[in-house]
Amino acid sequence: xxxxxxxxxxxxxxxxxxxxxxxxxxxxxxxxxxxxxxxxxxxxxxxxxxxxxxxxxxxxxxxxxxxxxxxxxxxxxxxxxxxxxxxxxxxxxxxxxxxxxxxxxxxxxxxxxxxxxxxxxxxxxxxxxxxxxxxxxxxxxxxxxxxxxxxxxxxxxxxxxxxxxxxxxxxxxxxxxxxxxxxxxxxxxxxxxxxxxxxxxxxxxxxxxxxxxxxxxxxxxxxxxxxxxxxxxxxxxxxxxxxxxxxxxxxxxxxxxxxxxxxxxxxxxxxxxxxxxxxxxxxxxxxxxxxxxxxxxxxxxxxxxxxxxxxxxxxxxxxxxxxxxxxxx
Amino acid sequence: xxxxxxxxxxxxxxxxxxxxxxxxxxxxxxxxxxxxxxxxxxxxxxxxxxxxxxxxxxxxxxxxxxxxxxxxxxxxxxxxxxxxxxxxxxxxxxxxxxxxxxxxxxxxxxxxxxxxxxxxxxxxxxxxxxxxxxxxxxxxxxxxxxxxxxxxxxxxxxxxxxxxxxxxxxxxxxxxxxxxxxxxxxxxxxxxxxxxxxxxxxxxxxxxxxxxxxxxxxxxxxxxxxxxxxxxxxxxxxxxxxxxxxxxxxxxxxxxxxxxxxxxxxxxxxxxxxxxxxxxxxx
Numbered sequence: 001x002x003x004x005x006x007x008x009x010x011x012x013x014x015x016x017x018x019x020x021x022x023x024x025x026x027x028x029x030x031x032x033x034x035x036x037x038x039x040x041x042x043x044x045x046x047x048x049x050x051x052x053x054x055x056x057x058x059x060x061x062x063x064x065x066x067x068x069x070x071x072x073x074x075x076x077x078x079x080x081x082x083x084x085x086x087x088x089x090x091x092x093x094x095x096x097x098x099x100x101x102x103x104x105x106x107x108x109x110x111x112x113x114x115x116x117x118x119x120x121x122x123x124x125x126x127x128x129x130x131x132x133x134x135x136x137x138x139x140x141x142x143x144x145x146x147x148x149x150x151x152x153x154x155x156x157x158x159x160x161x162x163x164x165x166x167x168x169x170x171x172x173x174x175x176x177x178x179x180x181x182x183x184x185x186x187x188x189x190x191x192x193x194x195x196x197x198x199x200x201x202x203x204x205x206x207x208x209x210x211x212x213x214x215x216x217x218x219x220x221x222x223x224x225x226x227x228x229x230x231x232x233x234x235x236x237x238x239x240x241x242x243x244x245x246x247x248x249x250x251x252x253x254x255x256x257x258x259x260x261x262x263x264x265x266x267x268x269x270x271x272x273x274x275x276x277x278x279x280x281x282x283x284x285x286x287x288x289x290x291x292x293x294x295x296x297x298x299x300x301x302x303x304x305x306x307x308x309x310x311x312x313x314x315x316x317x318x319x320x321x322x323x324x325x326x327x328x329x
Numbered sequence: 330x331x332x333x334x335x336x337x338x339x340x341x342x343x344x345x346x347x348x349x350x351x352x353x354x355x356x357x358x359x360x361x362x363x364x365x366x367x368x369x370x371x372x373x374x375x376x377x378x379x380x381x382x383x384x385x386x387x388x389x390x391x392x393x394x395x396x397x398x399x400x401x402x403x404x405x406x407x408x409x410x411x412x413x414x415x416x417x418x419x420x421x422x423x424x425x426x427x428x429x430x431x432x433x434x435x436x437x438x439x440x441x442x443x444x445x446x447x448x449x450x451x452x453x454x455x456x457x458x459x460x461x462x463x464x465x466x467x468x469x470x471x472x473x474x475x476x477x478x479x480x481x482x483x484x485x486x487x488x489x490x491x492x493x494x495x496x497x498x499x500x501x502x503x504x505x506x507x508x509x510x511x512x513x514x515x516x517x518x519x520x521x522x523x524x525x526x527x528x529x530x531x532x533x534x535x536x537x538x539x540x541x542x543x544x545x546x547x548x549x550x551x552x553x554x555x556x557x558x559x560x561x562x563x564x565x566x567x568x569x570x571x572x573x574x575x576x577x578x579x580x581x582x583x584x585x586x587x588x589x590x591x592x593x594x595x596x597x598x599x600x601x602x603x604x605x606x607x608x609x610x611x612x
Contacts, residue, residue: 014447014450017447018451022459025459025463142345145345145593145596145597145600146593146596146597148596149536149592149593149595149596149597150589150592150593151540151543151544151588151589151592153544153547154585154588154589157562157566157572157581157585158585160572161572161581164572165572165573166575172572263450263452263453264452264454266452266455267452267453267454267455268454270454270455270458270544270548271454271544271547271548274548285455285458286458286548286550289458289459289461289462289550290548290549290550292462294462297459297462300455301455301456301459304452304455305450305451305452305455308450308451308452309450312450
């Protein structure tokens with residue numbers, strides 16, 4: 001119990017730390033975006049200082065002329081009440097609203113991709129661990145190494161180019177076509193799935209190999225354990241040993257990789273969503289960075305970081321339940 | 330010496346590793362002596378736009394009539410330089426943090442590991458992109474520094490746990506008892522025992538740095554200072570419209586093939602190295 005509390009407190013501390021670093025980057029760096037914007041508004045658009053200040057305040061959610069401590073407190077008040085400022089690139093839209101629209105798309109793509117590549121990797125990895133040294137093992141292991149080392153954006157570009165641009169089999173951009181109305185109807189859902197296939201394929205192709213190779217290694221070492229020998233000696237059927245002895249134990253170490261993987265995949269969303277112009281968090285992050293939309297950038301980065309920290313927390317908490325041998329630190 | 334000959338033996342017998350090694354060697358040559366042999370002309374030649382591959386232009390020309398083959402060769406230099414530099418810096422940070430933490434123990438260990446945890450948790454690519462928005466990336470060194478800032482924590486942890494387990498071994502105990510100072514113990518006893526692991530991690534770090542760097546250039550999130558495969562990808566997609574037309578197919582495919590080959594060959598090579606130095610992996 002105290003351990004759970006400690007983990008929760010650590011996570012909250014991390015979130016606080018990241019938000020604070022972002023605040024100081026935006027506010028204190030020489031030539032920081034707030035001062036820059038103020039100067040630009042005053043000199044280029046010949047606004048009065050008060051007018052410019054008011055506009056900047058509406059973008060960032062706090063007043064640049066107040067003492068730093070007050071700004072800091074206001075910034076946190078804003079974050080806690082869900083006020084992340086206004087987007088500059090999408091005028092008149094609160095950052096919170098943009099994020100709210102983009103989160104489901106990223107969750108859909110990353111979630112489905114992670115699920116498919118994890119399942120695929122686990123089952124293939126178990127099979128080739130049992131068939132060690134055979135031709136199947138050699139081919140699949142080599143294939144896994146190769147696909148796992150190609151950058152995901154390269155696969156995304158190739159898929160878009162070949163299946164989208166040349167063969168016109170799949171849509172090249174967006175999350176759904178212009179001819180469907182968003183809502184809970186079959187046409188829309190099918191259209192969303194159709195648009196999701198290529199982004200999901202880019203993820204799966206480049207990440208199943210890693211899961212497969214780790215599962216192979218993990219299964220191989222479990223197969224050498226004494227309790228497998230004991231189970232065999234007891235005459236437990238091979239199928240039962242495979243499903244309830246080998247696989248269950250072999251999956252455990254992969255479970256911790258899941259955390260790292262969520263962070264990596266959310267980072268990869270930056271590349272994949274941008275390649276497909278898919279309106280998720282990664283797309284908005286890269287758009288905001290190239291368009292110097294600091295409020296939106298801050299929002300996207302905070303959202304991704306908080307998601308990763310929470311994912312970490314959940315994996316840690318569930319892992320100690322899955323494997324009671326792990327004595328809590 | 331024995332390890333070296335064994336290494337060549339295993340690489341020679343392992344076909345994928347051998348192919349990987351040859352391709353890697355080819356890229357290193359391309360980056361070092363290639364630019365000397367093939368001159369790069371970055372001025373526009375509108376009369377030679379989108380030429381298909383020919384004897385004069387082996388890979389054809391791009392949207393401004395420049396030779397793609399020359400661009401690829403000159404681009405390899407910055408890709409490999411940033412990759413190697415980032416790997417060097419990041420591995421150095423990892424080794425320093427890991428050994429300090431594992432060797433000193435106590436409060437130092439606690440503080441260093443909390444810092445490592447923080448960097449390990451913050452997703453590195455988004456952090457990289459945000460940093461790129463605040464810091465002007467003027468040259469390869471700054472790019473490498475930013476890349477290594479986010480890539481060291483995983484290895485630092487691994488080195489710490491290796492240090493912890495080595496510290497309990499007899500030969501370290503013996504060195505301590507015979508009154509050798511910590512400096513000597515770290516450099517003559519600890520580091521040589523981790524050298525192969527560090528070398529393997531360094532190659533992995535290069536592939537990570539290449540992935541992140543080319544990706545950033547591809548999205549146009551880092552300003553272009555020199556010709557680079559990622560910059561070529563960006564131009565192919567954004568300037569030449571390569572995704573929608575077939576006339577600039579070689580401009581799109583050339584960097585794609587090079588990046589993929591570089592990454593694949595590094596991984597195949599490093600997996601064989603792992604097999605040499607970690608005999609438990611041999612099946």
